[in-house]
Amino acid sequence: MAVSLREYRARIRSVESTKKITRAMELIAASRIIKAQQYAQAAAPYARELTRAVSAVATYSNVDHPLTTEPENPKRAAILVVTSDRGLAGAYSSAVIKEAERLAEKLRSDGREVDTYLTGRKGVAYFKFRNRPVAQEWTGFSDQPTYDVAREIGDTLINAFLAGEDNPDVELSENAHDVDEVHVVYTRFRSMLVQEPTAVRLLPLEIIEGAESPEDVDVLPLYEFEPSAAEVLDGLLPRYVQSRIFFALLQASASELAARQKAMKAATDNAEELIKKYTRIANQARQAGITQEISEIVGGVNALADANAAGE
Amino acid sequence: MSDDLLQVELVAADRLVWSGEARMVIARTTDGDVGILPHHAPMLSLMVDGVVDVQTGDGETWVAAVDAGFLSVAANRISILSEHAEMSHEIDLEKARAELERARSSGGSNDEAEEAVRRAEARIRAAERAS
Numbered sequence A: 001m002a003v004s005l006r007e008y009r010a011r012i013r014s015v016e017s018t019k020k021i022t023r024a025m026e027l028i029a030a031s032r033i034i035k036a037q038q039y040a041q042a043a044a045p046y047a048r049e050l051t052r053a054v055s056a057v058a059t060y061s062n063v064d065h066p067l068t069t070e071p072e073n074p075k076r077a078a079i080l081v082v083t084s085d086r087g088l089a090g091a092y093s094s095a096v097i098k099e100a101e102r103l104a105e106k107l108r109s110d111g112r113e114v115d116t117y118l119t120g121r122k123g124v125a126y127f128k129f130r131n132r133p134v135a136q137e138w139t140g141f142s143d144q145p146t147y148d149v150a151r152e153i154g155d156t157l158i159n160a161f162l163a164g165e166d167n168p169d170v171e172l173s174e175n176a177h178d179v180d181e182v183h184v185v186y187t188r189f190r191s192m193l194v195q196e197p198t199a200v201r202l203l204p205l206e207i208i209e210g211a212e213s214p215e216d217v218d219v220l221p222l223y224e225f226e227p228s229a230a231e232v233l234d235g236l237l238p239r240y241v242q243s244r245i246f247f248a249l250l251q252a253s254a255s256e257l258a259a260r261q262k263a264m265k266a267a268t269d270n271a272e273e274l275i276k277k278y279t280r281i282a283n284q285a286r287q288a289g290i291t292q293e294i295s296e297i298v299g300g301v302n303a304l305a306d307a308n309a310a311g312e
Numbered sequence B: 001m002s003d004d005l006l007q008v009e010l011v012a013a014d015r016l017v018w019s020g021e022a023r024m025v026i027a028r029t030t031d032g033d034v035g036i037l038p039h040h041a042p043m044l045s046l047m048v049d050g051v052v053d054v055q056t057g058d059g060e061t062w063v064a065a066v067d068a069g070f071l072s073v074a075a076n077r078i079s080i081l082s083e084h085a086e087m088s089h090e091i092d093l094e095k096a097r098a099e100l101e102r103a104r105s106s107g108g109s110n111d112e113a114e115e116a117v118r119r120a121e122a123r124i125r126a127a128e129r130a131s
Helices: A002-060 A092-109 A121-129 A147-162 A229-311 B093-105 B111-130
Strands: A076-082 A113-119 A136-138 A181-189 A195-203 A224-226 B006-012 B015-029 B032-036 B043-047 B050-056 B061-066 B069-074 B077-082 B085-087
Touching: A002 A229, A002 B006, A002 B015, A002 B043, A002 B069, A002 B077, A076 A092, A076 A147, A076 A229, A092 A113, A092 A121, A092 A181, A092 A195, A092 A229, A113 A121, A113 A147, A136 A147, A147 A181, A147 A195, A147 A229, A181 A229, A195 A229, A224 A229, A229 B043, A229 B069, B006 B050, B006 B085, B015 B061, B015 B077, B015 B085, B050 B111, B061 B111, B093 B111
Parallel strands: A076 A113, A076 A181, A113 A136, A224 B043, B006 B077
Antiparallel strands: A181 A195, B006 B015, B015 B032, B015 B043, B015 B050, B043 B069, B050 B061, B061 B085, B069 B077
């Protein structure tokens, strides 16, 4: 009896130390979310002005740009999957990978081949384990993405999109092919409780003026373009793509932290539950031990008394 | 009063660097320097790496180093967008010089090295002009 009591105590201690860890991770994630949201807010003015400028150029000029032209016969598509570097975030990474697989399946059934680009170690591990080819991967920034990373990813994807027969001088890395469209799969941060994996088509560009359009309804002024509308568009569109990717990375990092906070809160709650259960069992075992000891002593005393009475 | 001043927003990719009112803004576009006064015609223009001067309403001059980006002017509002932008007082002159040295010595005739040199020079110019 005493042995099992010791075992229960050891188990309670172990769960308690696990609980301390999950509790700490929950608090860290909670404080980082606030930071991630601040980053997202700080990046908003740039995205807003850029969208405004791009829609101004698109409205007042009829310039065709390679980045906005639909390829006639799309044969190959690229998917950028934004996952996390670290686990312990519940179903965060697997949900976004599942969404990417769904999109890849759909594209394949439309007769397109799929190139995969990855960010985040979890996604890389998933593809490595299944021995599946990856065009390019970036890791090490999932909880605090910088604009430079977004620019690098954007340039790579734009290159892959522009490469091909029309542009023989664009060089590609060894695993990449020229693609006819580019999709991004990331986790959208709706609220602290809801994050949803989302797939959007990045290239060819569609300039969307919907939910994100500037709030002032006045008509866009008639801009003069310097040096020319085509050149301004040339400079703007790659930046627009980069800023969209930056937006996706920021959303994903906020989502990752929220998912981690939720998962760690659940783990802490479970640990508390376990501790309560084990404490009850341990108390029971202790009580049983005491009861048994008492009955043994009483039994012994009685036996002695009986023996003495018989001897007299 | 506000009719005769420009509303300026200097925006980097990851933050709003500066916003306020100005009498005049000078920036370097692909076609050369432009000075923008209030009531300028709407304009969208590409900028190269360089220095932006902002003369504020109360006569002060702010200097900022910016990377290539673009400039939009409409209805007395100027937005200067650049991937990286720094106000002159945020720049550490020593550090910027060291960076320029490094960028130069890393040699390289490729675009990236040249860009690094240009960027470092712009930062030094901005810091020197302000002091």
